[in-house]
Amino acid sequence: MKAMLLMALAGPVFGIDNGIGLTPPMGWRSWNCYGGDVTQKLMEGVMDKVAEKKRTVNGKVMSIADLGYVNVGLDDNWQACGKGVNNSFHDALGNPIINTATFPSMKNMTDHGHNLGLKVGWYMNNCICKETQFTDPSYIAKHMQQSAKAVAEFGFDGVKLDGCGEFRNLTLWGALLNQTGRPIMIENCHWGQTVPGQSTGDAPCTGTTSPSN
Numbered sequence: 001m002k003a004m005l006l007m008a009l010a011g012p013v014f015g016i017d018n019g020i021g022l023t024p025p026m027g028w029r030s031w032n033c034y035g036g037d038v039t040q041k042l043m044e045g046v047m048d049k050v051a052e053k054k055r056t057v058n059g060k061v062m063s064i065a066d067l068g069y070v071n072v073g074l075d076d077n078w079q080a081c082g083k084g085v086n087n088s089f090h091d092a093l094g095n096p097i098i099n100t101a102t103f104p105s106m107k108n109m110t111d112h113g114h115n116l117g118l119k120v121g122w123y124m125n126n127c128i129c130k131e132t133q134f135t136d137p138s139y140i141a142k143h144m145q146q147s148a149k150a151v152a153e154f155g156f157d158g159v160k161l162d163g164c165g166e167f168r169n170l171t172l173w174g175a176l177l178n179q180t181g182r183p184i185m186i187e188n189c190h191w192g193q194t195v196p197g198q199s200t201g202d203a204p205c206t207g208t209t210s211p212s213n
Contacts, residue, residue: 018178018183018184019183020183020184020185021185021186025071025119025158025185025187026068026069026070026071027050027069027070027071027072027073027119027121028046028050028069028071028072028073029072029073029074029075029121029160030042030043030046030073030074030075031075031076033046035077036076036077036128037077038074038075038076038077038078038102039102039103040102040103040104040105040106040108040109043072043074043109044109044112044113046072047072047112047113047116047118047120048116049064050063050064050065050069050070050072050116050118051063051064051065051116051117051118053066065116065117065118070117070118070119071118071119071120071121071157071158071185072113072118072119072120072121073120073121073122073123073158073160073187074109074120074121074122074123075123075160076123076126076127076128076162077099077102077126077128078098078099078102078103078106078122078123079096079097079098079099079126079128079129080097080098080099080100081099081128081129082129083097084097085139086133086134087133088129088131088133088134089126089129089131090131090143090146090147093142093146094139094142094143094144094145094146094147095146095147095150096124096146096147096150106122106154106155106156107153107154107155110154110155110156110157111155114155119157119158119185120155120156120157120158121156121157121158121159121160121185121187122151122154122156122158122159122160123159123160123162124147124151124159124160124161124162124167124173125161125162125163125164125165125166125167125168126162126164126165127162127164127165130164130165131165131166131167132165132166134166140166140167143167144167144169144172144173144176145176147167148173148176148177148179148180149176149180151177151180151182151184152177152180152181152182152184156184157183157184157185158184158185158186158187159177159184159185159186159187160187160189161173161186161187161188161189161190162189162190163189163190163191168190170186170188170190173186174186
């Protein structure tokens with residue numbers, strides 16, 4: 001009886017049924033190490049170290065990845081700030097624009113991680129040169145659709161969604177990422193302000209006709 005009462009009080013739980021996220025992901029992200037001074041070369045170097053077997057655990061030589069820390073995530077400053085429409089880092093079709101001077105090939109980077117048995121994460125709704133200038137609903141839709149498509153096409157296994165830009169609709173993000181057909185882990189970095197299924201309050205999950213912050 002007590003268990004049933006607790007379940008009733010817990011309320012609904014929202015999630016994407018894509019088979020991942022059943023346990024907390026473990027791994028590393030670039031921000032606390034490199035901040036904005038991150039490059040593809042640095043990311044691939046970290047991947048090599050995570051997969052390197054040089055630690056003895058219970059008499060067996062293992063890597064950090066062998067212990068379950070298989071996620072390596074690229075954080076902010078992969079983008080070409082100001083190169084897109086309205087001084088953004090997305091083009092007129094909504095595609096994210098990569099700074100190819102520091103990240104010459106996102107697909108090569110994710111392939112590098114996958115060849116080492118790792119999962120590779122990306123980052124969206126960026127804080128560096130944050131995008132809060134869009135009000136056209138059709139462009140907002142294209143922006144999110146093409147961003148989700150890019151996550152899948154570049155071969156990323158997860159994406160951290162920060163809270164600095166206006167694209168904070170987690171419900172829509174979830175639907176668009178799921179539509180790609182690739183299982184993608186979503187990391188909610190909205191500082192406790194938005195949750196999937198929310199439709200009132202800060203950054204509503206329905207209605208993206210104006211900047212949400």
